[in-house]
Amino acid sequence: MTSVQGTAVDIPTEDGTADGYLAHPGDGSPRPGVLLYMDAFGLRPHLRSMADRLAAAGYTVLVPNLFYRHGGAPVFELPEFIDPRARPEIFEQIGPVMQSLTPELAMRDADAYLRWLADSPLVAEGPVALTGYCMGARLSLLTAGTFPERVAAAAGFHGGRLATDTPDSPHLVAERVTAELYFGHADEDPSLPPEQIERLEDALAKAGVRHRCEVYPGAHHGFTQADTAAYHQDGDERHWAALLDLLKRTF
Template sequence: MTAVQGTAVDIPTEDGIADAYLAQPGDGAAHPAVLLFMDAFGLRPHLRSMADRLAGAGYTVLVPNLFYRAGRAPLFDLPDFIDPQARPGTWKQIMPVMQALTGERAMRDAGAYLRWLAASPAVADGPVALTGYCMGARLALLTAGTYPERVAAAAGFHGGRLATDKPDSPHLVAGDVTAELYFGHADQDHSLPPEQIDRLEQALTEAGVRHRCEVYTGAPHGFTQADTAAYHREGDERHWSALLDLLARTF
């Protein structure tokens, strides 16, 4: 694991300025880029630590505050250990902000993040990889289909609503995806029931997308987030192994 440099950066978008965290190896060289899409709890110390871990493995990692339209991070009054059941008011804060981030807005922003990475001296030439968590898994899939020429690989973990019956469902971009995809689904996840898992698998297979979808038995929704009550150590370790394997194959 190499030394890591972490900095706060601002990214111009079509709708304003997105604050973000950039982690990179401390050697001053350009490295392959990973765009990390946050979960609904937002840009916070745990996500910065995840970015640092990826940077220590040799990648330049950008973690944007996807909710920048509502303000700079941190937006929510979160404890060091997040247990929404213990603080039911947490979701009342988060839901309106999350619902305001439409797919159209998110993909407009994703284009800005990808352009910023392409222009950064910290990033090696070529396409990038994506990884996303909870709502971020949905955005990773949408981004892979919206910007196929810029995305070489994308991973999503404990994602919800990946293959709904709505016209804006993420799985409908499968035909445009050229990246290799990996999904680690949470077991018995109410936001991704078995019929959606099957629908996603079918869409990716029929589109000829290189992919692997796995259900992590016993892992709850949010299993990678160590600062929450949903954390599941076995599932998290499996996630890191799968993600780093995907990145190694990509770059």
């Protein structure tokens, strides 16, 4: 097993400084870069452990605190085990913060995160990969379409609102994507109904994007997050297999 080093980092952006977490193999040699986009609960121990697992597989992984405009991580006080049904007030806090991260702001930040990775001596030269969870899946798709020359592969898991009928829907960037994409959708996810799954698939197919979209049966929105009530072990294991497969094919 590759030894892993994890450190807190600061990433300068146009609007301030984003705190983040960087995980990489302990030998310090440059490895392919992966930008990991968090879910709405934010940068916390579970996401750091996900980054460590990717680093152990041979990658340099950056997990920025996407909500840095509202303070350093943790932005919200979270219990060790997150069950929004038991604590509905969690979403009352998170909702406005999540909505304040507009696609325009998120892509301005994405530029900074990608530049930071490109400048890091721990990251191999060339385009990087993305993986995103919940809201991060949406950002993964948007980033792949906004910075095609810098993204070689992008994955998203239990993403919501990926193909809405609004003018800023993520699926509308499909024609600019050059990366290979993979999406693992949650089964019966209210934030991604069947018509959106179909609309996303159609957009990617029409644009000629190399992609694979799969629905994970029995898995709920948030199924990869082991510190939440939505966790689904089979879905999570399938996600790791699909993600590592995509990264192997890419790098």
